[in-house]
Amino acid sequence: DAGITQSPRYKITETGRQVTLMCHQTWSHSYMFWYRQDLGHGLRLIYYSAAADITDKGEVPDGYVVSRSKTENFPLTLESATRSQTSVYFCASSDEDLYSNQPQHFGDGTRLSIL
């Protein structure tokens, strides 16, 4: 039971470069999410997706791009990385239920440093 996996676990890159963080889940969950975690801010939602080809902005979407061509994958791209995007990024997924909000399950995170 692989669950939800993120790659890479650690990444160092330079300002202005494009970088893509990968997220893969094996549960066939409908919903997938990207968060960033920073000291003093907790977890903040960047983007989420309700199904393949459906994405929507969260609280802090600027500077990020997502896609969801397949249900199991939800990559997050920083098109031109900035130092303020240095953070720990978490991917999460949850199932769809018409009658209750299903809890989100998280990957182990990608620690991204932008120099």
Place this chain on the structure above:
Amino acid sequence: GQQLNQSPQSMFIQEGEDVSMNCTSSSIFNTWLWYKQDPGEGPVLLIALYKAGELTSNGRLTAQFGITRKDSFLNISASIPSDVGIYFCAGQLGGGSQGNLIFGKGTKLSVKP
């Protein structure tokens, strides 16, 4: 936007002691979730609460969904060293919008053997 006030921010306790933490908000939530995060890992779901007044246990953990739907608490009984970590509450708004999950800023728990 909606905010969750989680307290305390940190706790340093002796092994065997009970722990209590809570989250409050000015918004009404349909679901309350409690997560634990260990260093270098993602948050792991501990307890999910779906009804106002609901009291749910998971081993030594007990959580309650406040009657007003604006608060929740988590208790840990007889703490042990492996309870160390950061505990997050999260409130989920209704209306079927899975994106509306709001996190507290966490309670960092340290346990002295």
